[in-house]
Amino acid sequence: xxxxxxxxxxxxxxxxxxxxxxxxxxxxxxxxxxxxxxxxxxxxxxxxxxxxxxxxxxxxxxxxxxxxxxxxxxxxxxxxxxxxxxxxxxxxxxxxxxxxxxxxxxxxxxxxxxxxxxxxxxxxxxxxxxxxxxxxxxxxxxxxxxxxxxxxxxxxxxxxxxxxxxxxxxxxxxxxxxxxxxxxxxxxxxxxxxxxxxxxxxxxxxxxxxxxxxxxxxxxxxxxxxxxxxxxxxxxxxxxxxxxxxxxxxxxxxxxxxxxxxxxxxxxxxxxxxxxxxxxxxxxxxxxxxxxxxxxxxxxxxxxxxxxxxxxxxxxxxxxxxxxxxxxxxxxxxxxxxxxxxxxxxxxxxx
Numbered sequence: 001x002x003x004x005x006x007x008x009x010x011x012x013x014x015x016x017x018x019x020x021x022x023x024x025x026x027x028x029x030x031x032x033x034x035x036x037x038x039x040x041x042x043x044x045x046x047x048x049x050x051x052x053x054x055x056x057x058x059x060x061x062x063x064x065x066x067x068x069x070x071x072x073x074x075x076x077x078x079x080x081x082x083x084x085x086x087x088x089x090x091x092x093x094x095x096x097x098x099x100x101x102x103x104x105x106x107x108x109x110x111x112x113x114x115x116x117x118x119x120x121x122x123x124x125x126x127x128x129x130x131x132x133x134x135x136x137x138x139x140x141x142x143x144x145x146x147x148x149x150x151x152x153x154x155x156x157x158x159x160x161x162x163x164x165x166x167x168x169x170x171x172x173x174x175x176x177x178x179x180x181x182x183x184x185x186x187x188x189x190x191x192x193x194x195x196x197x198x199x200x201x202x203x204x205x206x207x208x209x210x211x212x213x214x215x216x217x218x219x220x221x222x223x224x225x226x227x228x229x230x231x232x233x234x235x236x237x238x239x240x241x242x243x244x245x246x247x248x249x250x251x252x253x254x255x256x257x258x259x260x261x262x263x264x265x266x267x268x269x270x271x272x273x274x275x276x277x278x279x280x281x282x283x284x285x286x287x288x289x290x291x292x293x294x295x296x297x298x299x300x301x302x303x304x305x306x307x308x309x310x311x312x313x314x315x316x317x318x319x320x321x322x323x324x325x326x327x328x329x330x331x332x333x334x335x336x337x338x339x340x341x342x343x344x345x346x347x348x349x350x351x
Contacts, residue, residue, distance in 0.1 A: 104140025276301025
């Protein structure tokens with residue numbers, strides 16, 4: 001596959017002046033960013049971008065106005081029938097059932113489609129009581145379905161920890177008790193910015209990842225670092241990313257589609273900062289090394305994307321709209337900035 005056949009998509013929540021942001025697309029090797037608007041709400045806050053692993057022409061985006069789908073690589077979008085009072089923060093394609101699509105919302109909810117996203121059913125028991133009082137409603141930031149175990153689903157909640165389903169989404173249980181216990185037992189894991197709980201930082205989950213190489217494990221990125229469960233999300237341990245990185249605020253974590261033992265993580269000092277980095281582990285998180293040598297992030301590294309068919313293509317994006325990409329597995333990097341004024345980038349995808 002020619003690298004020039006690939007595209008990178010970036011979703012932003014706002015631009016300068018307080019207006020909502022949008023969806024941007026760039027062809028790999030080009031310098032021009034195209035703002036995609038046809039069929040999307042205008043203005044649009046884009047919080048999630050997911051490209052179907054079997055067909056790169058199918059692009060799902062999560063917005064403040066629900067989910068949208070494109071069948072022509074992002075040129076045009078359509079909105080399915082979906083409640084107007086829910087924002088979509090995550091979209092996941094089932095790894096074993098490509099027509100089954102999950103969407104996570106704010107306030108907390110999970111919807112399932114069995115026809116590729118045309119119609120969706122709300123999973124009535126995918127709810128969690130608010131654990132903390134924050135300035136925003138708790139949201140489902142990432143949904144992970146374990147390959148080869150189609151009924152095992154995990155969800156990361158900001159700010160609500162995790163929840164899991166063992167039956168394909170029909171029933172759910174809270175996976176956060178041990179995260180709260182870790183905060184209670186370890187002073188370095190306490191953080192309280194908006195609520196009245198020192199467990200806030202441990203419940204501030206931004207992403208999770210699951211791997212077919214360790215089907216009982218879950219890898220979680222939260223404000224306080226990276227954490228791992230080896231019992232399907234019941235208990236958690238600190239992966240101690242501070243042994244390898246001076247930056248420990250975990251914003252994104254993903255498993256390579258080419259090697260289930262390889263993980264990538266986006267790390268920064270804080271939610272709003274002037275630094276960020278990308279790390280890689282080739283042994284399921286036991287050891288890590290920095291991948292983005294030469295990259296100078298000017299803000300928190302918000303998201304990363306791995307090309308589904310080319311292991312050498314890796315991308316990451318900072319909150320202030322710097323997009324970094326490598327086409328040679330990390331040997332060299334190229335920076336491409338989104339149009340001036342784009343702020344609060346949340347989502348990144350490539351195919």
